[in-house]
Amino acid sequence: MIAAVGHLPKQVVLRAVAGALVVLAAAPSARAQGRPVSGPTGRESRLDLSVGASWMGPIGQGTSTANLIAPDGSMLTLFSTRNRLAPAFGVDVLLGRALTATFSVEAAGAWTRGELESRVSSDFEGADLTIVRTALSRFTIEGAGAWVFQRRERFDAFVRGSAGWMRELGGERVLVDDGLVGTVGAGVKYWLRVRPSGRVKRTGVRVEGRVVVRSGGLSFGDRSAGIAPAVAGSFILAL
Amino acid sequence: MTRTSAASIVLVVVAFAGPGVGAYLKLGTEVADGRLVALRWTRQPIRYYVTNRDVVGVSAPELQAAINRAFGTWAGVPNTSIRFEFVGFTNAEPSNDGDRLSVIGFQSRPGPEFERTLGATQWEVDTMTGELLASDIFLNSVFDWSVAPGGAAARYDVESIVVHEIGHLLGLGHSALGETELQSSGRRRVLGKRAVMFPIAYPAGNIEDRTLEADDIAGATDSYGSGGATQATGSIAGRVTLNGSGLFGAHVTVLDTATGILTSGFALSAQGEFVIGSLAPGLYVVRVEPLDDGDKNSFFSEDTDVNINFKATYYARLVEVPAGGASGSIEIKVQPK
Numbered sequence: 245m246i247a248a249v250g251h252l253p254k255q256v257v258l259r260a261v262a263g264a265l266v267v268l269a270a271a272p273s274a275r276a277q278g279r280p281v282s283g284p285t286g287r288e289s290r291l292d293l294s295v296g297a298s299w300m301g302p303i304g305q306g307t308s309t310a311n312l313i314a315p316d317g318s319m320l321t322l323f324s325t326r327n328r329l330a331p332a333f334g335v336d337v338l339l340g341r342a343l344t345a346t347f348s349v350e351a352a353g354a355w356t357r358g359e360l361e362s363r364v365s366s367d368f369e370g371a372d373l374t375i376v377r378t379a380l381s382r383f384t385i386e387g388a389g390a391w392v393f394q395r396r397e398r399f400d401a402f403v404r405g406s407a408g409w410m411r412e413l414g415g416e417r418v419l420v421d422d423g424l425v426g427t428v429g430a431g432v433k434y435w436l437r438v439r440p441s442g443r444v445k446r447t448g449v450r451v452e453g454r455v456v457v458r459s460g461g462l463s464f465g466d467r468s469a470g471i472a473p474a475v476a477g478s479f480i481l482a483l
Numbered sequence: 484m485t486r487t488s489a490a491s492i493v494l495v496v497v498a499f500a501g502p503g504v505g506a507y508l509k510l511g512t513e514v515a516d517g518r519l520v521a522l523r524w525t526r527q528p529i530r531y532y533v534t535n536r537d538v539v540g541v542s543a544p545e546l547q548a549a550i551n552r553a554f555g556t557w558a559g560v561p562n563t564s565i566r567f568e569f570v571g572f573t574n575a576e577p578s579n580d581g582d583r584l585s586v587i588g589f590q591s592r593p594g595p596e597f598e599r600t601l602g603a604t605q606w607e608v609d610t611m612t613g614e615l616l617a618s619d620i621f622l623n624s625v626f627d628w629s630v631a632p633g634g635a636a637a638r639y640d641v642e643s644i645v646v647h648e649i650g651h652l653l654g655l656g657h658s659a660l661g662e663t664e665l666q667s668s669g670r671r672r673v674l675g676k677r678a679v680m681f682p683i684a685y686p687a688g689n690i691e692d693r694t695l696e697a698d699d700i701a702g703a704t705d706s707y708g709s710g711g712a713t714q715a716t717g718s719i720a721g722r723v724t725l726n727g728s729g730l731f732g733a734h735v736t737v738l739d740t741a742t743g744i745l746t747s748g749f750a751l752s753a754q755g756e757f758v759i760g761s762l763a764p765g766l767y768v769v770r771v772e773p774l775d776d777g778d779k780n781s782f783f784s785e786d787t788d789v790n791i792n793f794k795a796t797y798y799a800r801l802v803e804v805p806a807g808g809a810s811g812s813i814e815i816k817v818q819p820k
């Protein structure tokens with residue numbers, strides 16, 4: 245028997261070794277998985293790199309009123325504004341590392357482009373209603389934790405929370421302000437391709453919905469905190 | 484009641500000052516070498532006398548106390564170097580006669596020229612340097628006055644009117660940050676305002692003008708601000724145009740969207756250029772309106788052509804003001820009425 249093994253073609257031996265490694269790597273993960281989470285052999289990558297786009301909904305920023313003081317001490321409105329951070333689009337980059345079969349940590353960076361917007365109305369002299377804007381760029385760096393709670397043949401469903409720092413710049417780059425940002429959300433990963441070997445073990449897409457909590461940054465006064473819905477989609481390379 | 488100042492000739496000069504001059508109406512003069520310079524006190528404290536005459540309802544000591552409070556209001560503007568000193572009571576008249584004394588007090592000035600004038604300010608100016616040497620403020624004793632802490636019905640508040648006149652004493656012109664309506668008598672009634680330096684006073688009994696507004700503070704800071712004020716604040720600069728031409732005298736108002744604070748100024752060149760300084764860093768809404776809420780001559784000289792035939796207009800962008808810097812130059816295009 246030993247002599248027979250020694251006569252196996254070299255290519256067959258290499259495949260067998262590769263298969264053994266995959267099984268060994270999968271074994272601890274398989275033990276750690278809960279009942280709902282299962283998946284085909286060959287999926288257990290340690291690093292995920294995601295690159296994609298995001299959309300963040302508007303955040304109300306309250307109102308400002310240009311008041312004059314009337315002789316009786318009451319306020320006479322010269323004009324008023326309703327302010328918001330308009331919806332913003334951006335680019336996300338995430339690097340995730342699996343700590344267990346179901347839990348991973350992520351480092352995320354994003355650049356978002358939107359607008360600060362002020363709707364001017366109630367002009368004392370009847371000037372036309374006007375919406376005035378300025379561009380807003382937002383850079384964020386976040387740390388996140390994601391937990392896969394459901395795993396199907398090609399789907400991973402997960403929940404995720406993150407917290408981080410942001411820097412916002414006005415459109416003319418003359419105003420810069422920093423703040424904090426956090427998110428909670430849920431999403432799915434759909435694996436388009438699973439390969440048992442090779443540097444890239446899986447490729448897929450990721451879609452998630454988030455609730456973004458933002459504090460500080462460029463804003464209209466003390467209404468700097470706000471909550472907005474967001475959605476993000478990305479392409480994943482699992483290494 | 485209007486509060487005209489005796490500065491019409493000086494205002495002409497400021498009106499034609501070139502770009503770079505702050506948009507607050509600062510009084511100025513042409514000095515010996517032909518330069519236009521803003522009127523400004525370079526030697527401080529500014530020493531002043533108070534007339535020792537009583538009027539009905541206000542004794543000389545009460546007058547002095549009210550004037551002292553009014554000076555204190557301006558001296559309290561943060562990041563400025565404005566100091567005053569009461570020297571004593573005097574029998575001198577509060578009319579500029581070349582005595583190099585700054586005198587404040589009541590004087591009776593009846594007649595049509597002053598029938599609507601509660602008070603006025605005059606200056607002695609060094610014509611070589613533009614330095615202010617002395618300034619007199621008169622309060623027209625034809626009217627009824629009060630120094631009551633809460634004001635008195637049908638009586639004008641001494642402290643409120645003196646705060647306004649001290650603004651002139653410091654070299655500030657009028658602000659147009661207010662709305663009025665023309666009455667059948669031909670007089671204008673204040674509907675609302677947000678600057679002590681607005682040329683039309685609140686009705687008798689009102690004490691609102693004891694307190695400076697942001698617009699007044701910006702003007703004082705622009706003239707007497709320290710280096711710290713310059714670094715902490717920024718400015719908005721630009722042009723107002725109508726059919727491509729500059730619009731001299733257009734009234735520009737900016738709203739700090741964070742605080743609701745209003746500040747204003749004027750386009751002060753033939754190209755319609757304006758600069759509004761001493762603004763807190765932040766995002767601003769910029770609005771332009773015609774100068775139609777007061778007598779044009781309260782702001783500029785009679786022979787100055789000010790077009791008021793255009794619509795109130797907003798600049799299409801929010802304007803960012805950085806600390807210690809200026810917004811990019813903006814152009815606000817207005818449409819004719």
